[in-house]
Amino acid sequence: MPTYNFDKIIDRTHTSCIKYDARSKIFGTEDVTPLWVADMDFEVAPEIAEAIGKRAQHHVYGYTMRCPEYYATTQKWLKRRYNWEVAENEISYSPGVVSAIVMSMLAFTKPGDKVIVQSPVYFPFFSSIENNGRRILNNTLVPENGSYKMDFEHLERSIDHNTRMMFLCNPHNPVGRSWTKDELTKLASIAEKNNIMVVSDEIHADILFSGHTHTPFASVSAYAKENTITCMAPSKTFNLAGLSTSIVVIQNSKILRTYNQMLDNYHIGLTNPFGLEALKAAYQKGDVWLEALLVYLEGNRDYVYSFINENIKGVEAYLPESTFLMWLDFRKLGLSDREVQKRLVDDAGIGLSGGAMFGEGGSGFQRLNFGCPRSVLENTMERLADTFK
Ligand SMILES: Cc1ncc(COP(=O)(O)O)c(C=O)c1O
Structure with a gap:
C-alpha cells in the first residue's frame, strides 16, 4: 500500500x-x-495531479464536453462505494452542488413556495431559498446525547399545501450525522405522503468514519427514486473544490429533462477540462x-x-x-x-x-x-x- x-x-x-x-x-x-x-x-x-498535469501539457483548453468515460466512471463509483445502481442516462452535471440545488429549486418551485431545511445546516441553503423569493420551512434538528436527530413529528405538523421541496443534507454539515437508512426511509415516507420533491445534497458522502455507511436518499424507496435530485461531487472527498465539477443524479426522466433544460438556459452545461480529468482519475484510481x-x-x-x-x-x-x-x-x-x-x-x-x-x-x-x-x-x-x- x-x-x-x-x-x-x-x-x-x-x-x-x-x-x-x-x-x-x-x-x-x-x-x-x-x-x-x-x-x-x-x-x-498523485493520480489526480498526474491526470491534470497531462491535460495541462496539451496547451489547448477549449470548450469541453463530458465524454462517455465521465458517465461510466461515475456509475462505477456509485455502485462500488454505495452499492447504488444508476443508469448512464440518469447522470447529469453541475459546476457546483449549490448551483444544482438552486437550479432544481427554480425549476420545480415557484415564488412563495416553501422549502424545508433542517437547521443548523450549511448556510447557502437559506440564501438560496430567500434570495429567490421562496420561503424557508425550518425543521430544526434536535440535539440529543452529543448528537442530533430529525424531528419527524414537527415536520409532519409543519408541512402545508405551499410546501413543495426539501433540501436534505446527507450526510449533514455541520452536525456530522450520516443519516441511517431507517431515518431516511421515514423521511421518504413523509415526503411521499405530502408529495415533496427532495434535493439531496450528498457532497460529503465519501467522508465516513468507522461503523458508518452512506445511504443515498434516492435509494430508500420507489417514491424517493422518482422524486429526488441527488447532488454529489468528488470535490470534498478528493479536495477538488476549485475545479467546479459536480454530479447530479435524477432517476425520473421528466425531472431530468427539466433539470437539463435549466443547464441549457443558464448555458452552464459544458465542463471544466481539468475538473473532468480530475473526476475520472479520482473515481478510477483514488x-x-x-x-x-x-x-x-x-x-x-x-x-x-x-x-x-x-x-x-x-x-x-x-x-x-x-x-x-x-x-x-x-x-x-x-x-x-x-x-x-x-x-x-x-x-x-x-x-x-x-x-x-x-x-x-x-x-x-x-x-x-x-x-x-x-x-x-x-x-x-x-x-x-x-x-x-
Ligand atoms: C453540504 C454542502 N453542500 C455544498 C457545498 C458546496 O458545494 P459547491 O462548492 O459544489 O457548490 C458544501 C461546502 O462546504 C457543503 O458542505
Whole structure:
C-alpha cells in the first residue's frame, strides 16, 4: 500500500485560496490558523495531479464536453462505494452542488413556495431559498446525547399545501450525522405522503468514519427514486473544490429533462477540462488514497474530540460520523457569539465558522475543519485550551 504524507505542511498562501488569502476579509487579521471553509490542506492523490498535469501539457483548453468515460466512471463509483445502481442516462452535471440545488429549486418551485431545511445546516441553503423569493420551512434538528436527530413529528405538523421541496443534507454539515437508512426511509415516507420533491445534497458522502455507511436518499424507496435530485461531487472527498465539477443524479426522466433544460438556459452545461480529468482519475484510481485519508481524518477527529472534551470544560465537541467538520458547543461558557469569536481570533488565533450562520440552533456553536495536518491541530488545541479553560 502506498504511503501518503498527510502531515506535510503546505503553504497555501498567495494561491488565491479563500481559506488563507481571505483571512483579513473574514477575520480582520491574517494572524489566524484557518480552520473554517470546508476544503482540506492536503495535496490531492498523485493520480489526480498526474491526470491534470497531462491535460495541462496539451496547451489547448477549449470548450469541453463530458465524454462517455465521465458517465461510466461515475456509475462505477456509485455502485462500488454505495452499492447504488444508476443508469448512464440518469447522470447529469453541475459546476457546483449549490448551483444544482438552486437550479432544481427554480425549476420545480415557484415564488412563495416553501422549502424545508433542517437547521443548523450549511448556510447557502437559506440564501438560496430567500434570495429567490421562496420561503424557508425550518425543521430544526434536535440535539440529543452529543448528537442530533430529525424531528419527524414537527415536520409532519409543519408541512402545508405551499410546501413543495426539501433540501436534505446527507450526510449533514455541520452536525456530522450520516443519516441511517431507517431515518431516511421515514423521511421518504413523509415526503411521499405530502408529495415533496427532495434535493439531496450528498457532497460529503465519501467522508465516513468507522461503523458508518452512506445511504443515498434516492435509494430508500420507489417514491424517493422518482422524486429526488441527488447532488454529489468528488470535490470534498478528493479536495477538488476549485475545479467546479459536480454530479447530479435524477432517476425520473421528466425531472431530468427539466433539470437539463435549466443547464441549457443558464448555458452552464459544458465542463471544466481539468475538473473532468480530475473526476475520472479520482473515481478510477483514488480508492487507495481515500482509504488512507479516512484513516488520517479519523485520527484527527478523535484527537480533537478527546482533547476538547477532556481539557476544556466549557466547550463540548460533538463526534462527527461523517465530514471533516466538528461541531463545538461553547454555550456553557455563557459568552455571546461575538465574544467567543473575538476570543478565538484575538486570543487563540483560530479562525472557525461561527455557528449562528447555520441558522436556528447554531448560536453558541462553532464549526471546526479538521482536514489539515495533525501538528496544526495540536498547536491550535493548545491555544484553544489556554484561551477557554
Ligand atoms: C453540504 C454542502 N453542500 C455544498 C457545498 C458546496 O458545494 P459547491 O462548492 O459544489 O457548490 C458544501 C461546502 O462546504 C457543503 O458542505
